[in-house]
Amino acid sequence: MSRDTRDQRPPLRASELAPSQVMLYPEVRAVVCPGCGRWQVPSHGRIRRHGACPQRGRAVWFDLTTAEWLASLRIALREAASRRGSRVHRVGHPPVPPPLHSRRSRGAQG
Numbered sequence: 001m002s003r004d005t006r007d008q009r010p011p012l013r014a015s016e017l018a019p020s021q022v023m024l025y026p027e028v029r030a031v032v033c034p035g036c037g038r039w040q041v042p043s044h045g046r047i048r049r050h051g052a053c054p055q056r057g058r059a060v061w062f063d064l065t066t067a068e069w070l071a072s073l074r075i076a077l078r079e080a081a082s083r084r085g086s087r088v089h090r091v092g093h094p095p096v097p098p099p100l101h102s103r104r105s106r107g108a109q110g
């Protein structure tokens with residue numbers, strides 16, 4: 001029935017990724033692609049095609065709420081700061097969404 005059923009790869013779950021690899025704002029939900037390390041904004045629950053990256057089509061489950069993600073992100077940042085053993089730098093800002101140029105450069109990316 002569905003042409004996507006052949007994809008045997010397990011979905012990327014937000015709850016299983018590092019908080020810094022996920023972005024879960026109400027307006028922007030993105031994930032760092034495990035194939036190329038770039039931020040990707042999934043479409044219809046899947047990573048869109050981007051370049052020749054083999055991770056295209058990978059299912060992504062955002063199974064955390066924004067509040068849950070922010071909480072774990074804060075903990076991760078605190079742990080990273082204490083692991084460094086130095087004074088806490090000014091961490092605490094979640095990652096900034098990447099600029100989305102896709103509308104303009106659509107056909108040129110594939």
Ligand SMILES: [Zn+2]
Binds near residue numbers: 036
């Ligand atoms: Zn990729």
